[in-house]
Amino acid sequence: MKKISSKNKRLIRNRNKLKKVNIDRYRIAVFKSLKNISAQIIDDKINKTIVSASSMEKDLKKDKKNKTDLSILLGEILAKRASEKKISKVFFDRGAYKYHGRIKALAESLRKNGLNF
Numbered sequence: 001m002k003k004i005s006s007k008n009k010r011l012i013r014n015r016n017k018l019k020k021v022n023i024d025r026y027r028i029a030v031f032k033s034l035k036n037i038s039a040q041i042i043d044d045k046i047n048k049t050i051v052s053a054s055s056m057e058k059d060l061k062k063d064k065k066n067k068t069d070l071s072i073l074l075g076e077i078l079a080k081r082a083s084e085k086k087i088s089k090v091f092f093d094r095g096a097y098k099y100h101g102r103i104k105a106l107a108e109s110l111r112k113n114g115l116n117f
Helices: 006-021 067-084 102-112
Strands: 026-032 037-043 048-054 090-093
Touching: 006 090, 026 102, 037 067, 037 102, 048 067, 067 102
Parallel strands: 026 090
Antiparallel strands: 026 037, 037 048
C-alpha cells in the first residue's frame, strides 16, 4: 500500500474544499520556491490566466528586501492589476502550502488592497 505524504493530503483536502466555493469567482493560485513567490488569477471556466505577478519581475528584483516583505509587495501589485481588470471576488488556492509566513503575508496584503476572499 502506497503511503501518501502529509503535503499531498493537505493539497487534496484544500482542493476539495475549494471546488465547493468555486461559484462565479476567479482563483488565485500561489507558487512558492525557496527564493521567489508568484501568484496568478485564473479563470477556471476557460482555463486562462487573467493576471499574474511574480517576485522575479525586474521592478521587484532591483530592491534587496527580505522574502516576507517581497510577498507583501507582490500582493499589492497583484491587487492593483486585478482592480484594473475589474476583479474583486476571488478564492485563494494556497495549494499544499501551510497558511503562515510568506503565504499569509501575501493573502493579507491582497485583502488589504481590495480583493475579497
